[in-house]
Amino acid sequence: MITLLHEQSETTCRTARVTGDDLWISPRDLEQATGWSMKPEGFCLRDVCVPVPSGDRSRYVDGERVNAAAFWRRLGNPIVHDASGEVWALGTGASDRVASLQSLEAPDFALPDLAGVTHTLSEQRGKKVLLATWASW
Amino acid sequence: MPVWQSIYADLKDQNFVVIAVAMDSAEAARPWIEAAKPAYPCLIDRDHHVADLYNMVNVPQATWIDEHGRIVRPPENAGSSDAFRHMDRVTKQMTADQLAERERTKSAYVAAVRDWALKGSASAFAYDPAAARARLRLPDEAIATAHVHFRLARHLLRMGKSDEAAWHFAEASRLHPESWNIWRQAAEKDATGLAAGPEFWARVDALGDRHYHRPIDMKGV
Numbered sequence: 133m134i135t136l137l138h139e140q141s142e143t144t145c146r147t148a149r150v151t152g153d154d155l156w157i158s159p160r161d162l163e164q165a166t167g168w169s170m171k172p173e174g175f176c177l178r179d180v181c182v183p184v185p186s187g188d189r190s191r192y193v194d195g196e197r198v199n200a201a202a203f204w205r206r207l208g209n210p211i212v213h214d215a216s217g218e219v220w221a222l223g224t225g226a227s228d229r230v231a232s233l234q235s236l237e238a239p240d241f242a243l244p245d246l247a248g249v250t251h252t253l254s255e256q257r258g259k260k261v262l263l264a265t266w267a268s269w
Numbered sequence: 270m271p272v273w274q275s276i277y278a279d280l281k282d283q284n285f286v287v288i289a290v291a292m293d294s295a296e297a298a299r300p301w302i303e304a305a306k307p308a309y310p311c312l313i314d315r316d317h318h319v320a321d322l323y324n325m326v327n328v329p330q331a332t333w334i335d336e337h338g339r340i341v342r343p344p345e346n347a348g349s350s351d352a353f354r355h356m357d358r359v360t361k362q363m364t365a366d367q368l369a370e371r372e373r374t375k376s377a378y379v380a381a382v383r384d385w386a387l388k389g390s391a392s393a394f395a396y397d398p399a400a401a402r403a404r405l406r407l408p409d410e411a412i413a414t415a416h417v418h419f420r421l422a423r424h425l426l427r428m429g430k431s432d433e434a435a436w437h438f439a440e441a442s443r444l445h446p447e448s449w450n451i452w453r454q455a456a457e458k459d460a461t462g463l464a465a466g467p468e469f470w471a472r473v474d475a476l477g478d479r480h481y482h483r484p485i486d487m488k489g490v
Contacts, residue, residue: 253288262286264288266301268463
């Protein structure tokens with residue numbers, strides 16, 4: 133069983149094959165884990181599509197599976213996995229974070245309180261928000 | 270936390286709210302939240318997602334977000350000073366001067382928050398977009414990669430794979446040495462839950478002239 137971690141989500145893949153630093157999963161699992169879907173134009177997220185390199189198609193697509201790790205690296209995003217290859221963390225690259233911060237649109241998030249109730253930043257829209265961090269340590 | 274509750278209680282009718290995010294596990298954060306009895310949302314961010322999104326490196330750090338969801342003060346140190354570095358490390362006592370400096374920094378920050386909560390964009394402490402953008406601290410690829418190692422490490426720790434988690438925590442700290450959030454979350458804690466042992470002090474001392482809590486651009490702070 134393979135677990136994919138991305139932003140705040142945790143997705144279990146139904147079918148997966150791991151070979152070294154390659155991670156072959158179904159397009160459906162890739163979409164569930166990251167939002168990127170497989171279309172005739174290539175890998176797409178909202179209105180952006182990244183074509184599959186025609187000369188190197190077998191590196192990214194193999195029958196029913198896509199190489200999520202190779203695709204993720206091609207996007208310039210960080211990806212790491214545990215020693216067993218069972219857990220993969222797909223990070224967000226600095227350029228996306230930088231663009232998001234430079235827009236000054238406060239990035240939204242959803243986090244639980246102690247009772248397990250989820251709160252988002254966006255539900256406070258219309259109020260001034262002091263977003264303050266702290267820790268016990 | 271008690272100071273946020275007092276600000277929130279005074280200013281909640283001014284279209285103002287505090288969101289406190291604990292860079293912590295729920296178990297570690299719980300006693301503090303229960304003691305402070307906050308009326309505002311107190312959220313648990315066990316994998317430090319907000320630190321990743323906002324490029325935060327320490328606590329307390331805060332950002333000010335206006336009614337339209339726009340950042341008007343980028344993430345920065347929220348009223349802490351480096352006075353603690355001079356405390357007596359055996360007795361944990363600070364001198365009257367050190368305590369006064371700590372208090373002065375905190376009060377000035379809290380006064381600025383109050384000013385903004387009351388006046389909104391008319392507050393001298395809220396930046397226009399160009400000024401806010403100029404003060405952003407932006408992540409690089411090493412920082413982005415540090416966060417992905419940290420995310421994996423927290424997951425491995427929950428699976429009981431603490432040795433493997435330790436390797437990814439170390440990698441995260443190596444890639445992002447400025448992040449005390451990453452280092453202290455992963456570090457050994459003492460009986461009171463603090464990562465404030467000899468390794469912590471050695472790391473603080475290694476800062477030399479650099480700051481632990483980076484001073485901010487704010488009158489009186």
